Amino acid sequence: MNGECIQKDDGNKLLAKILESDCLVFVTPVYYFGMSAQLKTVLDRFYARNMMIQRRHLKVIYIAAVWNDDSTVMSALDMHFNILTTYLNFNEIGRIMARGAGYPSMIRQSYLKMAYDLGKNLK
Ligand SMILES: Cc1cc2nc3c(=O)[nH]c(=O)nc-3n(C[C@H](O)[C@H](O)[C@H](O)COP(=O)(O)O)c2cc1C
Structure with a gap:
């Protein structure tokens, strides 16, 4: 650490x-x-530079896609993202939790628009 x-x-x-x-x-x-x-393995490597990362107040965007469309399917991951933001002092500027998105043609246009707008508004 x-x-x-x-x-x-x-x-x-x-x-x-x-x-x-x-x-x-x-x-x-x-x-x-x-x-x-795979993503968790990358995240676990942050531990070596925990304090340096905390001091940077990095801007962060979270994007996740899941097959099911029920209201609770993202709840555990939402909580995980929340606690990471708090612990690592991230400045969260966007989050897209795309439900009912098992393969490309399933994905609702609204999620694609959110991703487009997030990218477009990055400064
Ligand atoms: C190992 C594994 C676990 C999964 N677990 C869930 C799950 O808990 N809930 C769900 O709705 N879909 C689950 N899925 C479906 C994926 O969320 C969905 O198909 C996703 O878009 C797959 O992305 P990929 O093709 O990039 O692996 C799982 C898929 C895999 C391969």
Whole structure:
């Protein structure tokens, strides 16, 4: 924690990039009510630079897509994103939780418009 990561791989280059970024966009399919293992693995690498990340107050956007369309399917992931924002001092500027979005033709236009508008309004 708060030092050079013990893992000597490309994760360190990624951390360096994150620390010089203005905005991070976390994108994931929903797997068993949470983020994908791939995204979680990236996130876990943040631990080596926890305090530096907290001090940056990085802008963050969260985007998730899930097959089901019931109102609770995103609740666990919503909570996870909320607590990450608080803990890592993120400045959250957008969140798209696309339900009923198992494959491209299922995705509602409203979600696509939200993504378009978010990108367009990035400064
Ligand atoms: C391992 C796995 C777990 C999944 N878990 C859920 C789930 O909990 N709820 C749900 O509605 N859909 C679930 N799905 C469906 C995915 O959310 C949905 O199909 C997603 O768009 C898949 O994205 P991908 O094709 O990029 O993997 C799951 C799919 C996989 C492969």
